[in-house]
Amino acid sequence: MRARYGTPLKASLKTPLKVTAGIAAVGAAGLIYSAGFEARSFRLRRVTIPVLPAGMRPMRVLQVSDIHMVSGQNKKRRWLQSLAGLRPDFVINTGDNLSDTEGVPEVLDALGPLMEFPGAYVFGSNDYYGPKLLNPARYLKQQMSGKHGLNGNAPVVGAIHNPWEDLRDAFDAAGWQNLTNTRGSLKVAGVEIGLTGLDDPHIKRDRYAEVAGGPVAGPDFSMGVVHAPYLRTLDAFTADGYPLVLAGHTHGGQLCIPFYGALVTNCDLDTDRVKGLSTHEAEGNTSYLHVSAGCGTNRYTPVRFACPPEATLLTLTPAAP
Numbered sequence: 295m296r297a298r299y300g301t302p303l304k305a306s307l308k309t310p311l312k313v314t315a316g317i318a319a320v321g322a323a324g325l326i327y328s329a330g331f332e333a334r335s336f337r338l339r340r341v342t343i344p345v346l347p348a349g350m351r352p353m354r355v356l357q358v359s360d361i362h363m364v365s366g367q368n369k370k371r372r373w374l375q376s377l378a379g380l381r382p383d384f385v386i387n388t389g390d391n392l393s394d395t396e397g398v399p400e401v402l403d404a405l406g407p408l409m410e411f412p413g414a415y416v417f418g419s420n421d422y423y424g425p426k427l428l429n430p431a432r433y434l435k436q437q438m439s440g441k442h443g444l445n446g447n448a449p450v451v452g453a454i455h456n457p458w459e460d461l462r463d464a465f466d467a468a469g470w471q472n473l474t475n476t477r478g479s480l481k482v483a484g485v486e487i488g489l490t491g492l493d494d495p496h497i498k499r500d501r502y503a504e505v506a507g508g509p510v511a512g513p514d515f516s517m518g519v520v521h522a523p524y525l526r527t528l529d530a531f532t533a534d535g536y537p538l539v540l541a542g543h544t545h546g547g548q549l550c551i552p553f554y555g556a557l558v559t560n561c562d563l564d565t566d567r568v569k570g571l572s573t574h575e576a577e578g579n580t581s582y583l584h585v586s587a588g589c590g591t592n593r594y595t596p597v598r599f600a601c602p603p604e605a606t607l608l609t610l611t612p613a614a615p
């Protein structure tokens with residue numbers, strides 16, 4: 295039998311089959327690259343932020359975020375340990391350390407050398423609850439409809455509870471400040487840094503009313519810390535006069551399109567500010583915002599594309615007059 299126009303039927307099927315095979319091959323190669331290479335291609339970003347009061351000496355802050363530790367991730371563990379060689383003035387951990395109920399010992403081993411430095415932390419939803427396998431189509435539909443975490447979605451049923459208390463106790467024992475809906479401070483080389491933190495807005499545990507009112511008198515410099523950069527928290531910090539806010543959570547979009555950027559942020563922050571340094575305005579005030587793309591992924595989606603895992607060394611310098 296021959297197809298119309300004299301083209302053999304068998305031959306007419308070859309081109310579509312070749313195209314399909316080609317698409318499948320490209321997809322497989324992309325998956326191998328994003329899971330096998332880029333998701334483990336850890337790197338350090340360096341950012342300078344002109345935010346300190348005039349005359350104050352520069353401060354070096356190491357921000358680590360979204361580790362999502364799974365047992366056996368030895369390369370990530372060794373890389374995090376190596377960051378202690380940067381000798382930061384202090385460390386800020388913006389949450390989501392876990393993606394495995396058995397991951398606490400490995401998180402503490404990875405962060406052990408960094409816990410020798412002054413530091414502070416907030417938790418993210420994955421510190422409290424284990425991840426669940428989600429339908430990617432359902433996830434994208436939620437993102438497009440503006441439903442993020444518990445902000446618009448129904449309460450989680452049958453959640454896996456992580457041993458976050460063990461993580462908290464170890465951080466506290468090391469002297470790191472727990473910023474869960476509270477204030478703290480660090481004294482570094484004669485300089486006092488004021489810190490105001492929130493619990494994770496992604497699961498609606500943030501209680502800004504408990505810390506409202508802006509930086510307190512006394513510290514030489516103050517900043518806000520939160521896991522997920524929801525606009526309500528950024529508005530509150532900025533309106534209260536905090537010059538800098540640190541956050542994580544977004545994974546930088548995790549799967550990005552080269553020369554375009556992120557498609558989603560997993561919160562109501564716009565994709566233009568999904569990672570790195572930007573500014574935020576509220577009630578006539580402007581704050582710097584730094585969002586870390588983090589160094590891990592949910593254990594069920596261990597891939598990154600055009601968005602390598604990272605930690606950031608922030609050098610805070612005096613603002614221009």
